[in-house]
Amino acid sequence: MEIIRESFDTPVVEECDVLVAGGGIAGIAAALAAARAGAKVTMIERSWILGGLATSGLIAIYLPIDDGMGHQVSFGICQELFMLSIKHLVESRYPKAWLENGTFEEKRDGKRFEVQYNASLFALESEKLLNKNGVRILYGTEICDVKRDADRIEAIIAQNKSGRFAIKFKNIVDATGDADIVHFAKMPEETFKAGNVLAAWYFSIKDNWHKLNQIGAADIPDEEKTGNNERKPLIDRRFTGLSGFELSEMMQLSHEQTLRDIVLKRKSDPNHVPTLIATIPQIRMTRRIVGEYTYDVADEHKFFEDSIGMYSNWKKRGPVYEMPFRTLYNKEVKNLITAGRNVSVTEHMWDASRVIPACAVMGEAAGIAAACYDDIPGIDVKDLQKKLVAGGVVLHEKDLNI
Numbered sequence: 311m312e313i314i315r316e317s318f319d320t321p322v323v324e325e326c327d328v329l330v331a332g333g334g335i336a337g338i339a340a341a342l343a344a345a346r347a348g349a350k351v352t353m354i355e356r357s358w359i360l361g362g363l364a365t366s367g368l369i370a371i372y373l374p375i376d377d378g379m380g381h382q383v384s385f386g387i388c389q390e391l392f393m394l395s396i397k398h399l400v401e402s403r404y405p406k407a408w409l410e411n412g413t414f415e416e417k418r419d420g421k422r423f424e425v426q427y428n429a430s431l432f433a434l435e436s437e438k439l440l441n442k443n444g445v446r447i448l449y450g451t452e453i454c455d456v457k458r459d460a461d462r463i464e465a466i467i468a469q470n471k472s473g474r475f476a477i478k479f480k481n482i483v484d485a486t487g488d489a490d491i492v493h494f495a496k497m498p499e500e501t502f503k504a505g506n507v508l509a510a511w512y513f514s515i516k517d518n519w520h521k522l523n524q525i526g527a528a529d530i531p532d533e534e535k536t537g538n539n540e541r542k543p544l545i546d547r548r549f550t551g552l553s554g555f556e557l558s559e560m561m562q563l564s565h566e567q568t569l570r571d572i573v574l575k576r577k578s579d580p581n582h583v584p585t586l587i588a589t590i591p592q593i594r595m596t597r598r599i600v601g602e603y604t605y606d607v608a609d610e611h612k613f614f615e616d617s618i619g620m621y622s623n624w625k626k627r628g629p630v631y632e633m634p635f636r637t638l639y640n641k642e643v644k645n646l647i648t649a650g651r652n653v654s655v656t657e658h659m660w661d662a663s664r665v666i667p668a669c670a671v672m673g674e675a676a677g678i679a680a681a682c683y684d685d686i687p688g689i690d691v692k693d694l695q696k697k698l699v700a701g702g703v704v705l706h707e708k709d710l711n712i
């Protein structure tokens with residue numbers, strides 16, 4: 311391959327306490343928690359609204375924050391963002407029993423504590439919330455490298471309309487979804503081996519209301535809902551989500567499927583009109599950190615001394631997962647912590663840990679850790695847990711009063 315050698319000095323344009331890389335759900339939770347803990351926070355987001363997959367990607371379903379057995383399991387900022395997502399009551403799948411003092415039986419046997427929200431309103435409200443808490447948001451800015459010195463990352467290198475620049479910080483939260491910072495820092499990483507199926511979710515008008523068309527379902531079987539293991543991908547091809555060239559092609563294949571679905575539906579319903587298509591690739595699992603602990607499905611219901619909060623399984627009722635703090639970092643670098651769909655879980659666990667509630671739970675812990683301590687692997691976890699509990703987080707299944 312022909313090589314062009316570049317050489318330039320990169321100006322350091324600012325410094326902060328906590329740099330949050332990525333403004334998806336995990337990044338929003340992390341930035342909010344860090345700012346509330348008193349840190350000067352800068353968030354870098356390459357698109358132009360907050361929310362990542364949960365807004366620009368049109369994944370507008372806040373999956374359950376209960377265990378499907380009548381108990382809420384995710385709290386704190388995860389619950390706060392859930393409520394924010396339906397603040398304007400523009401939603402469907404409203405979990406009445408959960409939000410209007412239903413009985414235990416109604417909660418256990420009825421709808422789970424999940425909701426469909428309006429992606430645009432959620433993005434706008436999230437931005438307002440972060441602004442109110444003093445988070446500096448830099449949109450349209452892509453992080454393309456880091457400056458690592460031994461066991462610390464000194465700065466990120468980013469690029470936007472102003473050109474290329476660096477920002478220095480005390481700690482960094484990798485909430486890019488793809489573990490980009492871990493990758494740029496040459497830390498231990500793992501990729502999703504099975505590859506992603508194509509998705510083409512979009513909104514349309516249906517009966518004077520907006521309808522989410524979920525084209526291209528998760529390929530790990532949703533046994534509880536479908537009762538079978540057969541899931542047909544839209545096309546016979548898998549995507550890593552880690553090549554810009556592949557992603558660009560994937561996006562166009564997704565557009566093709568969206569258009570196909572619209573044309574098909576309009577044959578039987580001329581009122582089927584698309585209103586929103588995704589503006590970022592709908593990709594589920596890509597790359598993650600290799601943390602000090604890698605969580606597996608076999609860890610379900612297990613007590614973890616260093617739990618930072620819990621989440622459940624969106625596919626079936628019952629499982630509860632306590633997330634160990636050790637899944638968020640690797641000792642090699644003292645000032646990096648991850649949150650969201652790029653934390654340390656096994657291939658089989660990934661499909662449960664990547665969803666919105668889990669990302670928010672991890673984001674809150676990562677944000678507080680990044681704001682309050684200098685050496686992330688050396689943190690006094692009990693102290694971190696005290697701060698999480700003060701914010702309403704429940705750490706252990708045994709504390710759910712079951």
Ligand SMILES: Cc1cc2nc3c(=O)[nH]c(=O)nc-3n(C[C@H](O)[C@H](O)[C@H](O)COP(=O)(O)OP(=O)(O)OC[C@H]3O[C@@H](n4cnc5c(N)ncnc54)[C@H](O)[C@@H]3O)c2cc1C
Pocket residue numbers: 331332333334335336337354355356357361362363364369370371372373451452453454485486487488490509510511526590591592593594649650651652664665666667669
């Ligand atoms: C088709 C599909 C269906 C799904 N269904 C559901 C569902 O029904 N309910 C549910 O709860 N979850 C669902 N999920 C999963 C869920 O939406 C995501 O996993 C979750 O929202 C991820 O949040 P995150 O913050 O970890 O990452 P992301 O949402 O990916 O956010 C990462 C952010 O970082 C930014 N970024 C990335 N790299 C850089 C960089 N180098 N520089 C600057 N910015 C960067 C991105 O622009 C993005 O905004 C689905 C996902 C897909 C793809």
